[in-house]
Amino acid sequence: MELFDLKGKVAIITGSTRGIGEAIAHRMAEHGANVVISSRKADACDKTTNEINAKYPGQAIAVPCNISSKEDLQRLVDTTNDKWGKIDSLVCNAAVNPFYGSSKDIPDDAFDKIMSSNVKSNHWLCNMVLPQMIERKEGSITIVSSIGGLKGSPVLGAYCISKAADFQLARNLAVEFGPHNVRVNAIAPGLIKTDFAKALWDNPETLDRTTSTAPLRRIGLPDEIAGAAVFLASKAGAFMTGQGLVIDGGVTIS
Helix, strand or coil: CHHHCCCCCEEEEECCCCHHHHHHHHHHHHCCCEEEEECCCHHHHHHHHHHHHHHCCCCEEECCCCCCCHHHHHHHHHHHHHHHCCCCEEEECCCCCCCCECHHHCCHHHHHHHHHHHHHHHHHHHHHHHHHHHHHCCEEEEEECCHHHHCCCCCEHHHHHHHHHHHHHHHHHHHHHHHHCEEEEEEEECCECCCCCHHHHCCHHHHHHHHCCCCCCCCECCHHHHHHHHHHHCHHHCCCCCCEEEECCCHHHC
16 A cells, blocks of 8 residues: 555646546545546535545545636645645646548637647646646656647547647656656556547447557546556656656557
């Protein structure tokens, strides 16, 4: 248990009121971490926070935050520090994809929103927590990317570009701050049954096309990603940095 023990650790998880982020928050709390639940809607944050505290009293707080706002992100960090005095682990999970279709048709504002929310906000938030991690000579950052960042797509072009950039953000930060014992990695989920990815699994034909050549012949569940986040934040992941951990049921190898 010691390898995966997060007792006494403090973790911020963005986009943690549903899907992958919510699963990560629940599992980190289960392993002992104090977790900060954050998404745009306060009522959703409160709901997830209450659910976690019902199982693990006092281990969760809610801090609503719009990741596109630098001021909101700073408030997220400041509120966490005020409550628990430190941030040991950051999970950048929140992302957007307002456009589905050919990249030649994407409006400029949609492209800008994708790049800003999925890349620039992660850049901002990482730089807000890094100084204290550097000072303590310890810290873990996990960026939730996607297998979309490993290949092209006829319908998710800008999203895939942003997720490829997230891989590189993890690599760059790992190189810069590894000498301070700060580890930065990316998780690359395949198709997971979340509301965010509903357009890719709700249609039976699309789902069959996606899973028919996958070794496991199915899509994943949010909880099947959460364990990787616990691993990366714990002693078990102490020698791993700058990597992209692919969890996709084998889609990218078949």
